[in-house]
Amino acid sequence: xxxxxxxxxxxxxxxxxxxxxxxxxxxxxxxxxxxxxxxxxxxxxxxxxxxxxxxxxxxxxxxxxxxxxxxxxxxxxxxxxxxxxxxxxxxxxxxxxxxxxxxxxxxxxxxxxxxxxxxxxxxxxxxxxxxxxxxxxxxxxxxxxxxxxxxxxxxxxxxxxxxxxxxxxxxxxxxxxxxxxxxxxxxxxxxxxxxxxxxxxxxxxxxxxxxxxxxxxxxxxxxxxxxxxxxxxxxxxxxxxxxxxxxxxxxxxxxxxxxxxxxxxxxxxxxxxxxxxxxxxxxxxxxxxxxxxxxxxxxxxxxxxxxxxxxxxxxxxxxxxxxxxxxxxxxxxxxxxxxx
Amino acid sequence: xxxxxxxxxxxxxxxxxxxxxxxxxxxxxxxxxxxxxxxxxxxxxxxxxxxxxxxxxxxxxxxxxxxxxxxxxxxxxxxxxxxxxxxxxxxxxxxxxxxxxxxxxxxxxxxxxxxxxxxxxxxxxxxxxxxxxxxxxxxxxxxxxxxxxxxxxxxxxxxxxxxxxxxxxxxxxxxxxxxxxxxxxxxxxxxxxxxxxxxxxxxxxxxxxxxxxxxxxxxxxxxxxxxxxxxxxxxxxxxxxxxxxxxxxxxxxxxxxxxxxxxxxxxxxxxxxxxxxxxxxxxxxxxxxxxxxxxxxxxxxxxxxxxxxxxxxxxxxxxxxxxxxxxxxxxxxxxxxxxx
Numbered sequence: 043x044x045x046x047x048x049x050x051x052x053x054x055x056x057x058x059x060x061x062x063x064x065x066x067x068x069x070x071x072x073x074x075x076x077x078x079x080x081x082x083x084x085x086x087x088x089x090x091x092x093x094x095x096x097x098x099x100x101x102x103x104x105x106x107x108x109x110x111x112x113x114x115x116x117x118x119x120x121x122x123x124x125x126x127x128x129x130x131x132x133x134x135x136x137x138x139x140x141x142x143x144x145x146x147x148x149x150x151x152x153x154x155x156x157x158x159x160x161x162x163x164x165x166x167x168x169x170x171x172x173x174x175x176x177x178x179x180x181x182x183x184x185x186x187x188x189x190x191x192x193x194x195x196x197x198x199x200x201x202x203x204x205x206x207x208x209x210x211x212x213x214x215x216x217x218x219x220x221x222x223x224x225x226x227x228x229x230x231x232x233x234x235x236x237x238x239x240x241x242x243x244x245x246x247x248x249x250x251x252x253x254x255x256x257x258x259x260x261x262x263x264x265x266x267x268x269x270x271x272x273x274x275x276x277x278x279x280x281x282x283x284x285x286x287x288x289x290x291x292x293x294x295x296x297x298x299x300x301x302x303x304x305x306x307x308x309x310x311x312x313x314x315x316x317x318x319x320x321x322x323x324x325x326x327x328x329x330x331x332x333x334x335x336x337x338x339x340x341x342x343x344x345x346x347x348x349x350x351x352x353x354x355x356x357x358x359x360x361x362x363x364x365x366x367x368x369x370x371x372x373x374x375x376x377x378x379x380x381x382x
Numbered sequence: 383x384x385x386x387x388x389x390x391x392x393x394x395x396x397x398x399x400x401x402x403x404x405x406x407x408x409x410x411x412x413x414x415x416x417x418x419x420x421x422x423x424x425x426x427x428x429x430x431x432x433x434x435x436x437x438x439x440x441x442x443x444x445x446x447x448x449x450x451x452x453x454x455x456x457x458x459x460x461x462x463x464x465x466x467x468x469x470x471x472x473x474x475x476x477x478x479x480x481x482x483x484x485x486x487x488x489x490x491x492x493x494x495x496x497x498x499x500x501x502x503x504x505x506x507x508x509x510x511x512x513x514x515x516x517x518x519x520x521x522x523x524x525x526x527x528x529x530x531x532x533x534x535x536x537x538x539x540x541x542x543x544x545x546x547x548x549x550x551x552x553x554x555x556x557x558x559x560x561x562x563x564x565x566x567x568x569x570x571x572x573x574x575x576x577x578x579x580x581x582x583x584x585x586x587x588x589x590x591x592x593x594x595x596x597x598x599x600x601x602x603x604x605x606x607x608x609x610x611x612x613x614x615x616x617x618x619x620x621x622x623x624x625x626x627x628x629x630x631x632x633x634x635x636x637x638x639x640x641x642x643x644x645x646x647x648x649x650x651x652x653x654x655x656x657x658x659x660x661x662x663x664x665x666x667x668x669x670x671x672x673x674x675x676x677x678x679x680x681x682x683x684x685x686x687x688x689x690x691x692x693x694x695x696x697x698x699x700x701x702x703x704x705x706x707x708x709x710x711x712x713x714x715x716x717x718x719x720x721x722x
Contacts, residue, residue, distance in 0.1 A: 307646040314663040321661035
């Protein structure tokens with residue numbers, strides 16, 4: 043057993059898109075395992091778009107990562123030492139270890155993972171936070187009804203995968219938007235979406251034209267993962283009493299306001315009013331109480347093959363920054379993980 | 383009894399703010415009173431911001447007024463002939479007569495008004511559509527809780543008057559925004575608002591500075607009547623889980639998109655997400671089933687003096703266009719009515 047751990051810290055804040063110099067790999071001594079604590083050797087680390095927000099020094103729903111602090115994130119791995127009766131060496135645990143190959147956390151901040159239920163890394167994806175986000179947001183906020191039309195960007199991402207497949211199971215028409223022909227084919231052929239539009243190189247006007255074909259009855263639910271031109275294209279096609287679920291806006295995470303852009307707000311505001319839309323921002327961590335219901339409902343459907351998923355895995359802690367930067371540009375395909 | 387009526391029709395569509403030439407006064411023969419119909423001599427006509435939308439030839443929740451068509455609107459007056467057993471001459475009735483001094487409508491499209499309950503013209507204001515809009519939106523969509531802070535533009539308008547006073551009765555801190563010192567003094571002294579900010583000549587930044595003083599605990603509910611710089615000033619001060627109720631946006635009704643304006647949408651979208659805001663567009667005509675509950679709840683509070691109101695009345699059908707254009711510029715003070 044090693045007595046050091048490797049970790050990646052925030053070396054500096056990005057001015058727009060993150061670059062290598064914003065990250066630094068460090069080796070530090072392993073923490074001593076205090077009373078009630080559990081030491082985990084991490085096997086998989088999750089990469090998620092929300093991490094981009096933590097790199098900014100601005101008010102958000104969570105504090106920013108301080109300069110020199112370990113980048114935040116969730117991981118899953120094997121318990122190698124425990125000072126808590128709830129965990130034994132050999133157990134699998136998931137928690138917020140950060141971008142590090144080991145993590146020592148209080149037992150109450152860990153979730154025990156059953157490796158017999160599904161591969162342990164799915165606790166970071168389809169039956170982890172991204173899947174839970176999709177399930178909760180769709181069912182509790184989207185109020186989906188059979189026959190309605192749902193549009194989702196980042197269709198083949200970790201959240202979109204679950205949202206779209208679950209909506210199909212509920213009888214909705216599902217139109218995805220993704221980057222590139224391969225992802226679009228996957229969304230239709232493997233995930234069972236009714237259509238998938240390739241957004242690459244298209245303006246809001248061009249996307250609107252394709253959406254009108256794919257959504258002949260308009261759009262009832264828009265799952266907002268992306269922002270950008272897709273959002274512009276969608277707003278004019280929302281049906282009365284439609285629901286817009288704001289979960290992320292990856293296209294805008296790296297963007298500064300454009301002083302020369304058309305002012306879109308009046309158009310959006312007017313559509314929200316005229317069509318009686320509801321727009322609901324949400325953060326899944328407000329809804330932990332629903333997590334067990336989610337796992338109980340969704341895990342069996344994955345085991346039964348009704349819900350599929352895909353992973354985009356690189357190996358080695360040092361690949362985290364590159365994989366993260368690629369994900370923000372849409373280079374990943376499925377749930378982005380790093381295997382240690 | 384006259385055999386003609388006067389009415390104002392839409393002569394042409396405005397390109398931005400309406401002008402006199404967009405309206406034309408006509409004299410036409412009175413309609414014959416058909417089976418089940420009721421003829422009303424109108425005493426008061428209502429002027430409301432939504433009428434601006436009807437002048438545009440664009441998709442909205444209601445059809446536009448056609449060129450040459452009578453301008454839409456609600457009025458109240460005395461029944462002078464009836465072919466329906468539910469109405470007798472001498473009764474008072476409210477309905478969508480348009481901008482006209484007489485109206486002949488099916489009885490089922492009229493609401494009988496009890497002149498003993500309150501002055502008949504209040505059926506167009508504080509206990510009519512504007513008051514109902516405020517009551518329904520605040521209670522059903524705003525989900526107000528004692529101790530929270532509510533901000534409302536057009537504070538002394540027909541809707542704002544009811545929203546602010548009702549919120550005060552429910553124990554909220556109420557901050558109004560209005561045009562000019564006289565309206566602001568009225569909001570605080572007569573309507574009992576905790577503060578009122580004069581928006582005239584102020585940028586979004588200046589309004590934000592004043593809002594921070596008036597709302598030391600942030601903003602929980604924003605009643606959107608106005609759009610414009612106030613909306614920009616509010617968004618950054620919304621508390622987590624705040625509610626934005628989109629009822630109108632009078633500042634934007636006459637406005638074309640500004641190609642040189644800062645693109646506000648990403649900022650708004652980000653705040654909605656990060657603060658888990660809900661934004662709900664609504665149109666009161668979806669909620670007629672609640673009208674009787676509203677009248678039953680609010681009318682006694684008006685009679686008791688807990689809720690006050692103010693009217694801005696001009697005389698003569700020919701004053702409708704000028705009074706309407708003035709209202710869009712904020713020149714009215716209270717519910718805008720024209721007495722015939």
